């Protein structure tokens with residue numbers, strides 16, 4: 001039984017779960033004793049260390065269970081940090097004169113900017129693979145781009161704007177057959193679809209707490225046993241020497257609890273419930289604005305909670321400004337009042353009109369059929385008025 005969420009009561013309909021998720025009250029409850037009572041440093045040699053140390057170990061196991069890993073879990077302070085640690089860490093640890101990295105154009109800035117910094121600062125060559133109209137990488141293009149100098153390939157599991165699922169198992173197989181490491185940013189996929197690092201064949205995988213009902217400021221990098229990384233943060237030997245700093249026990253516990261809830265929710269068919277609501281929303285638009293709705297991203301092979309659509313004749317940001325009862329995102333970025341199309345939609349070949357018309361509607365644990373019907377009503381009415 002999902003407990004009610006006080007943060008969502010009386011507010012606009014929240015359809016922005018890909019931006020961040022509310023903290024599940026059960027997660028907040030699990031972390032509370034580690035804020036209120038169990039304050040000890042897990043590295044201390046006395047009794048106050050015992051509870052925090054055991055709790056952190058339990059949390060690591062809970063996260064490992066979500067992704068089919070053993071104890072190969074390193075906590076970080078954000079998804080961006082986990083991506084930085086994976087990519088920079090693998091490249092620097094390779095100790096190559098002219099390392100080569102392959103990624104793709106619709107990655108999150110946490111990946112793209114890390115690659116750019118490696119180009120700028122560490123003589124790394126980076127290949128940015130293109131995507132097709134659905135936002136997908138062609139495995140043959142990856143195979144053609146691999147060289148003897150390729151140290152690492154980094155491709156996300158699911159895109160944050162369209163929900164497009166990359167063919168990770170195939171991309172990882174090609175990469176590892178070539179002797180390079182494979183990193184997957186699974187920030188948006190973890191908890192929403194089943195993920196198993198062994199089946200996927202990945203070496204490194206990023207998970208982010210605030211995308212799966214844990215607080216912001218906690219994430220995980222899965223590091224397959226035997227993979228060497230250069231740390232980002234040097235100091236004490238915490239997190240197997242890969243991330244110095246006294247552990248944030250409460251947030252680690254929170255992510256562990258969130259991972260366990262995600263395992264239970266997936267086993268319970270929660271992903272199918274959300275996909276059905278997502279499709280009801282899409283159908284609501286298509287039936288009432290015939291010919292004006294275009295799906296951005298693949299119809300199949302998409303996160304169950306994500307609907308990215310463009311509505312002909314309206315700009316996404318204008319539509320949302322007219323409907324403050326809905327909290328969701330557009331396919332554009334606003335810089336000092338100017339709206340520019342999302343680089344992700346642009347990379348998929350969408351023209352500016354269609355990109356600027358895009359809405360990213362993302363559903364989650366507290367989304368109800370009533371909310372979906374209300375969102376469709378309000379947005380359809382506003383779109384009719386605007387056209």
Ligand SMILES: Cc1ncc(COP(=O)(O)O)c(C=O)c1O
Pocket residue numbers: 018019077078079080081083108110156158159160185187188208217219
């Ligand atoms: C795909 C993806 N990767 C990485 C991140 C970064 O996570 P964080 O905000 O914890 O740094 C996000 C968050 O928006 C994301 O969607």
